[in-house]
Amino acid sequence: MVGQNQKKTFFRAMLYLLPALVIIAVFVVYPMFHTLRMSVYEDFNIFSKEGSGFGLSSYIWVLQDPNFHKALANTFIYAIVTVPVSIALSLVIAILLNSGIKGSKFFQTAYFLPYVTNAIAIGLAFRFIFHSEFGIFNKFLGLFGIDAIQWLNDPDWAMFTLCIFGIWSALAFKIVIFLAGLQGIDPQLYQAARIDEAGKWKQFIKITVPQLGPILAYQFVIATIGAFKAYVEVVGLFGDDGPLHSATTMVYYMYDKFYNANRYTIAAASGVIMFLIIMVFTFIQMHMSNRRADQ
Amino acid sequence: MDIRIEGLTKTFTGKENKETIAVNNLTVTIPSGHLVGLLGPSGCGKSTTLFLLAGLHEPTSGKIFFGDEDVTGLPPEKRGIGLVFQNYALYPHMSVYDNIAFPLRNSRSFKEEHKDAKERRAAIDQIVQHTAKIVAIEELLDRKPAQLSGGQQQRVAIARAIAKQPKVLLLDEPLSNLDARLRIQTREEIRRIQQATGITTVFVTHDQEEAMSITDEIIVMRDGLVQQVDHPQETYIHPANVFVAQFLGNPPINLFQAEARGGWLIVNGDRAMATVLADGHYQMGIRPESFILTGDEGDGTFNARIEFKATIGRDFQVRFDINGHFSEALIESDQHISEGDTVRFALRRSGVHLFDQDGKRIEVW
Amino acid sequence: MDNNPNRIQNKYTRALVFILLLLGSLVMLFPFFWMISGSLKTIREITSPEIIWWPEEAQWSNYAEVLTMKTNPFGIYFKNSILVAVANTVFTLFTTILAAFAFSRLEFKGRDKLFSILLATMMVPSQMYIITNFITITRMNLYDSLWAQIIPYTASVFYIYLLRQFFNQIPDQIYLAAKVDGCSDWKYLWKMMVPNAKSSLVTIGLFNFIASWNAYLWPLMVTGNINKRVLSIGLQYFASESGTAYHLMMAGATIVVLPLIIIYLLFQKYIIQGIARGGLKG
Structure with a gap:
């Protein structure tokens, strides 16, 4: 100009x-x-x-620290359990929400709600629900004669309870993304399939799954990266890192080393290690989205 | 206010530093109060020329004068121009009224003329109302652009451009987004508004019919170079070169190689037209409406075998070979003619154009 | 004619799907219900071995008690949370609008390079740099202030990226038309782009507000003084100090969550669209 x-x-x-x-x-x-x-x-x-x-x-120290091993193992367990389960559940829910059921507006509101909630506050509600003595979950199991389980105080159960909380928290976001994906599929594809006499199941396998493919992959990567950063869910549910540190995670480890133990270099080294692990998944995602853009 | 363009050149540097010349050494004068069409195929540099006039592009070299003032270095807002874009570029969140008032509210000179805010508002209101009346959108002032039809949006865009009483009005393909019926109506409207306001107007189009029907003058461009500047009818009757001859006219001119031999131009082996040209090969163009079916045989006529015939209203459209070139003619439909017939044509001299092998018009033949 | 091709035709299958969805939504909503119900119970009701779905008499006094506690002043926490989230959002919108405009509209040298460098920083998990940020904030003498919680999050590459996408959709010709009409860049940004990007800005503002409201790790690190705590931190401290007073904890938790639910119900459309369009982080 x-x-x-x-x-x-x-x-x-x-x-x-x-x-x-x-x-x-x-x-x-x-x-x-x-x-x-x-x-x-x-x-x-x-x-x-x-x-x-x-x-x-510092790296050598971190890599030899049994507490870090624990944190690493927990983080991986958390990712391996919550990611596939939450994705499968949210996909099913999204498909059901998209099937023209009465009241789907209300259902959407209900299923999306956990997206906006504060993990500390709702973690507290979960703590109350899973409380070994006053918790409604144990009371409910008691009706069937099952003895009270120490959901939050038994190191063997802690990761299990954490995963349930993690899945519940992670559903809303994924349902929204899947639902948007489903609604983006051209309805003519289904109409054409129906003319070709494909049944519901066949339509799902031959149309829905391939069309959602990129979204599915995207969700996997994003969810995995998110799971590797798990921290606030742990604090929300246990108040700390669980009984006998049984639910500690990488971020928790880093925070603990920095803030409570004042081992700054150790914290930094563990942060870099976490960054490198996440980086691998970021590159996978970039690679996939580039491939998608190429097509 | 007349517009003088002197040696105007614009080059763009694209990828890998490849230079393209969009406008090449353009020199032309547009007389005050005229409506001028910049015509050419896409990529010929006509829109670039318009944007150079607007100051939205900076010329590589050359000068632009509005009247006596050299505006080459002036930014767009200081040139006193109104610009109408191809897709109107109305401000989507503003009402029609605010769209038209916007340039006035921004204008510094307007602010100086009307120092008192209240008085200024009244002056703006008066201009908006007046302009709206000129383009016949008084009842639409409260609407948002999205609530208007294409033709209405077009009028608003013109109103916005003329509200600030520009010295020059520039229109970039103003009709290309309208449907066929509206296009004809709107182009007459543009002509009317232009005559009512007397603003020197330059209007870019790739549609020859548009340009022919309303302009005082046409500038035909190709590959950044001016091909011809003339009255619309003149460009049709006296095309300066092969390109202009081919670009103007619908259906297009039939262009083929013809030989001059012994004072005759040879068409399909017959001595079809007398000529003063020396023996040799020339490019010959015949307008489709210039073929005359004739019973005569002998010199001044030639043979053609009708390959295809269609009735289009008043005329027959017939197609046949001329010197190996598949050609088209329009014949009055009261003639009896069928596919497969071999007929004899004479030619109307005014519809025949000759060019040398470089494509330049041969005036005397 | 029904135009949803996914609609289930069989009446019994439809009933089954409805029941499944209903059960699922009960699971999703139950923690909220149980939190609110718990917040209105007496200590006796909340520790009772029976399942009590709803208190005999709603104990609104629980809320009054929580809000006026000396040891954990939820009133102050609430005020701090609002201050931090609003300030954060206002500043973020400001920096985001300016930066997105420069990246989308101004043609300056090195623009694309600078933008890709910024995008690359998104790969680094924020948890990695809070260590250094803690040191920086301490050296700036901002430890234990609300500013410490506000400043580091007043610019976001991700939001700049999102808004730039939107700004890029506004046609060039509008900009050129405004130029011809004598509109400066600054005026163009605020009179043309911002009004047209309203829905994007609302979405970004909402997400920023929610993220700020829910932030935990960073505010925890930079606050020691009770009077500078925000709700998330205060609630966590309160929970660890109050033993089995679950009725009060639930009241506290409700105070934290209720504004979020209200925002969600009011702006559901923007939030859902925001997630779906931007693939905002989960």
Whole structure:
């Protein structure tokens, strides 16, 4: 356009970008490098910002720490259980919601509601429901003569209870995405299939599943990344990391090492390890969405 | 206000630094108060020229004058132009009234003329009402653009462009988004508004009929180069070159190679037309309406075998070979003619054009 | 004519699906119901070995008790949560609008490169940088302030990305038309783009508000003083200090969740569309 020169445009653009860039630079970009830097020292003074004992000792320490092993194992269990179960359940619910049932407006509202709720508050409600003595769950089981189970206090049950809470929390988001996907399928495909005398099941296998394929893959990756970051669900349900640390997770481990134990370099190293694991899944997702874009 | 364009050139640098010349050394003068059509196929540089006039593109070289003022370095808002876009570009969240008033509310000179806010508002209101009346949308002022038909949106866009009393009105393919019936109606409307306001108007189109029917002058462009600047009828009757001859006219002109031999142009082996041209090969163009069925034989006529015939209302459309080129003629439908017939044609001299092998018009033949 | 091809024709199957959905929705809603019901019970009712679905007499006083507690002042928590979430949202919208505009409309050198660098930062989990951010905030002397909870989250690459997508849909010609009409960039942003992007901005604002309201780890790290706590933190402390007073805990939890439910019911359309369109993070 006449009356604009490059330098002036650049300068003006920077003015528009300044507020966002300053915040992002200070609180996102800088911390990435700084955390990485902290992780390669054995000890780090957060006030003088100087480290001592350059090397991978913090990583070695973390990788040899049985507590980290526990956190890693729990995080993987949590991901492996909650991701497939919540995806399968939400897909079924989405399909049922999409089948033209009366009252589906109400049902949608009900199924989406958990998306907006606070994990601490609703975790507290779950804590109450699963309470070994006053909890309605045990009372209910009692009606069938089943003895009270220590859902929250028995280390063997803790992960199980956490997974139930995790699945319940994760459903809403996935149902919304699946429902949007289902509604995006061209109805003519189904009409054509019906003319070709394909039954409901065949329509599901031959039309619904392939059409939802990319969404399904997307959900898997997003949910897995989310599961690796599990933290607030644990605190919400147990108040800490479960009986005898039985439900500790990677984020919990990092927070604990940083905040309670003041082992800054250890926390940083565990953060970097977590980042690397998540990175693998991010790359899978990027690869998939690129492939989708290519098609 | 007349517009003078001198040596205007615009190049774009695309991917891999490939340069394309969109407008190539354009020099033309548009007289004050005229309605001028910029005509050409897509990619010929006509829209770029319009955007250069508007100041939305910066020229690579050359100058633009509005009257005596050199506006080349002026940003769009300082040029005193009104611009109507192909898809109207109405502000979707504003009412029709606010759309029309928007340029006035922004104008600094208007603010200086009407210092008092209250008085300014009254002045704006008066102009909006007046402009709305000119384009006949008085009853639509409260509506949002989405509630209007295509033709109505078009009028609003024109109203917005002329409300600030521009020195120059620019229209970019203003009719291409309208259906056929509305297009004819609207183009007459544009002509009416232009004559009522007397604003020098440049209007870009790829539709020759549009350009022919309402403009005072046509600028035909191709690949960034001006082909011809003339009155609309002149471009049809005296096309400057093969491109103009082919681009104007519907159905298009029949163009083929013909030989001049011994004072005759040879068509389908017959001596079809007398000529003063030296012996040699030329490009010959015949307008479809210039064929005359004749009972005569001998010089001045030629043979053709009808391959195809269709009745289109008043005329027959017939197709046949001329010098190996599949050609088309329009014949009055009271003639008896069938597919497979071999007929004899004479030619109306005014509908025949000759060009040299470079495509340039040969004036005397 | 029914135009939903997925509609189940068989009447009995339809009844079965209805019942399944009903049971499922009861499972989804039950924690909410149980929380609210619990918040209105007496201590005797809540610790009773019987299943009591609804208290004999609703104990609204539980709420009064929670809100006026000395040790865990929920009134202050509530105020803090509102302040933080509103400030956060206002600032985020401001930085997002400006940045999205620059990325979508202004043609400056290095724009695309800068934008891809920003997008790349989205790959890093936020949990990784809170360690450093804690150090930064402490050095800025902001520990134990509401600002500490607000400032680090006043810009979001993800929201910039979303809004830029929307801004890009506004045709270039509108911008050019406004230029011809003498409209400056600044004016164009606020008079043209923002009014047209209203629904996107509402969605972004809602998501930001909800995320801020539910934030836990970061506010936990940067607050020590009771008077600077937000609801999530306060509720967690309260829960760990109040033993078996589950009726009060449920009242506290309801106070935290109720605003979210109200927002959800009011803006359901925007929230659902936001998730479906942007694939917003779960």
